[in-house]
Each structure stands twice: as structure tokens, then as C-alpha cells.
Amino acid sequence: MSDEATSLEDLKNLTTGAAAEAGSEVIEAADVLDVELPEPKIDEHGRSYATGKRKNAVARVWIKPGNGKVTINGRPQEEYFVRPVLRMIIGQAFGVADRVGQFDVVCTAKGGGLSGQAEAVRHGISKALTYYEPALRRPLKAAGFLTRDSRVVERKKYGRAKARRSFQFSKR
Incomplete structure (x- = not known):
């Protein structure tokens, strides 16, 4: 029973240690990429x-x-x-x-x-x-705030009551 408990604790330590190592690797990878940001676009009034x-x-x-x-x-x-x-x-x-x-x-x-x-x-x-x-x-x-939501109202078509609705059918 005590062997199982120690092995579970060892596993927990292993997972937390691996996560910490993985996190440090990600930070290092981001540092290596060294992405260059564009220059800010600010006018003469600071806007x-x-x-x-x-x-x-x-x-x-x-x-x-x-x-x-x-x-x-x-x-x-x-x-x-x-x-x-x-x-x-x-x-x-x-x-x-x-x-x-x-x-x-x-x-x-x-x-x-x-x-x-x-x-x-x-x-x-x-x-x-x-x-x-x-x-x-x-x-x-x-x-999603930089994406222009392109949905606009559909235009009315000729021969139709609205954009898609047709006129009411009359049998006689």
C-alpha cells in the first residue's frame, strides 16, 4: 500500500516537473523566434x-x-x-x-x-x-474583433416580394 502511495506521489511530481519543463521550452521557443512587430501608426497629434x-x-x-x-x-x-x-x-x-x-x-x-x-x-x-x-x-x-463581419442584408430581386419570398400564389 505504501509503495502505491509513493509511486502515485512520484507520478504527480513527474507530471508537474514535465509541465514546468515544457512551459520553459515554450518560452525559449518564443524567444528564439524573435518576431519583429510593425511600427506603431501614430499621427502628429499622438492619435x-x-x-x-x-x-x-x-x-x-x-x-x-x-x-x-x-x-x-x-x-x-x-x-x-x-x-x-x-x-x-x-x-x-x-x-x-x-x-x-x-x-x-x-x-x-x-x-x-x-x-x-x-x-x-x-x-x-x-x-x-x-x-x-x-x-x-x-x-x-x-x-475576433479584427475580422470585418461581412454579413449584410440581401438585396431584393425582381419578380419577388422580398429578397427570397415570392408573391402569394392565386389559383383563380
């Missing part, structure tokens, strides 16, 4: 600019270091996006990048509805963050 899109909404976004103030079309985000869900969508990019309250955002949003504009602003903020700090690209890409 980064990006365009975000979703559905028919387009958002032009400028970010600069600050205290977390977000302005959309000249209005604060609490006034422009009244629904808390839309404000949460905008803040997701900062949460994933661990930069909450560190950047001021000024953006203009047009086209589409409010939800499309909110997601366009999030897309623009994510791109602008990667331009300001290229090291943030990996977490934002993993969260």
Missing part, C-alpha cells in the same frame, strides 16, 4: 486612426492616451448609445486588450442602425489599438 465597418454602418475612430472618455458624433457614449448592451460592445475591445480607461476615443458613425454602428465602432477601436500598440494584435485577433 491612431482606423475605420470600422459592420452591415451598412461605417465608423471613423481616433484613439489617443487619456482617461477613457468615448465621444461618438460629438456626444458622449451614454447619450448616443442609450442601451447598456451597445456600450458594453464598445468596451469589449479595451477589456480584451486590458486597456480599460487608458484611451480617449473620438469617432464618427454613420449608416445602418445603432447596433451596427456599435459593432462598427468596436471594429474601429480594435484596429486603432493594433495600430497604436502592435503587440495587442494577437489577443484582439483571437477574440
Whole structure:
């Protein structure tokens, strides 16, 4: 019985030791790769600019270091996006990048509805963050915030009531 207990403890020690060794190997492999990040794209005012899109909404976004103030079309985000869900969508990019309250955002949003504009602003903020700090690209890409969601409303076709619905059939 004591032999089994010691062997189980030995196995636990072996697995934790192997995991620690494997972790150190991964770190060393990352050091060996020495990936060179692109230069930050910052204008003379200390801002980064990006365009975000979703559905028919387009958002032009400028970010600069600050205290977390977000302005959309000249209005604060609490006034422009009244629904808390839309404000949460905008803040997701900062949460994933661990930069909450560190950047001021000024953006203009047009086209589409409010939800499309909110997601366009999030897309623009994510791109602008990667331009300001290229090291943030990996977490934002993993969260899916850098991918432009290309789903748009399908156009209406002639001979149809809507995009796919046909007119009501009449037997007589």
C-alpha cells in the first residue's frame, strides 16, 4: 500500500516537473523566434486612426492616451448609445486588450442602425489599438474583433416580394 502511495506521489511530481519543463521550452521557443512587430501608426497629434465597418454602418475612430472618455458624433457614449448592451460592445475591445480607461476615443458613425454602428465602432477601436500598440494584435485577433463581419442584408430581386419570398400564389 505504501509503495502505491509513493509511486502515485512520484507520478504527480513527474507530471508537474514535465509541465514546468515544457512551459520553459515554450518560452525559449518564443524567444528564439524573435518576431519583429510593425511600427506603431501614430499621427502628429499622438492619435491612431482606423475605420470600422459592420452591415451598412461605417465608423471613423481616433484613439489617443487619456482617461477613457468615448465621444461618438460629438456626444458622449451614454447619450448616443442609450442601451447598456451597445456600450458594453464598445468596451469589449479595451477589456480584451486590458486597456480599460487608458484611451480617449473620438469617432464618427454613420449608416445602418445603432447596433451596427456599435459593432462598427468596436471594429474601429480594435484596429486603432493594433495600430497604436502592435503587440495587442494577437489577443484582439483571437477574440475576433479584427475580422470585418461581412454579413449584410440581401438585396431584393425582381419578380419577388422580398429578397427570397415570392408573391402569394392565386389559383383563380
